[in-house]
Amino acid sequence: MGVTRYLHTAILVSDLKASEAFYSEVLELPKAERSLKFPGVWYQVGDDQIHLIEDANWKTTPVNREKWGRNPHIAFAVDDLELIKTRLREGGYPLQSSASGRAALFTKDPDGNIVELSAE
Template identity: 50%
Template structure:
């Protein structure tokens, strides 16, 4: 029997690494860490978890449409303040769709259309 004991990373395909780095580093303010692989990409550390950006210049993500539903493949990240996150994303001209469940969460997309859920598990200050 396979016994899963933890999680390591999620790989996200992007078509333009520089544009993705701008989003993940500056809009989401994630901590970029060193990587020792010989193909284009970037890694980000969040606690014990990593997001691995992998560049494929031919990548086209036409499956996710946040205007129709938040039920899409996505990465979910915990945040401290939902209102601050929403304002930062709107200032960066990102799509923002509040969770239809009523819980304190929103959905956005990176420049390639990969969906990201931001959830505040603690009440906003």
């Protein structure tokens, strides 16, 4: 018995509508057609999926407030880092450049979950 492939990551959010605006409109992730018996939504990312689960009491607690990449986070490759940076700024989302000097940045979704975006 062994792990054969990655399936999905579940992310807790306190406000599903605000999170959907971030993941659907800002990041433009396509929704996956999967039904749920509780508040949440699935997104398709290549062959994998992300599952947002609403929990009204969810509070993110970053361990390292100075370097966001040293906290639990999810990372995506993007085809236009400057465009996504502009969208994030226009939406009022916080930004932090990667400390490594590579073409990457970190942001936070409406609940403070950290998201890394890297140029392909």
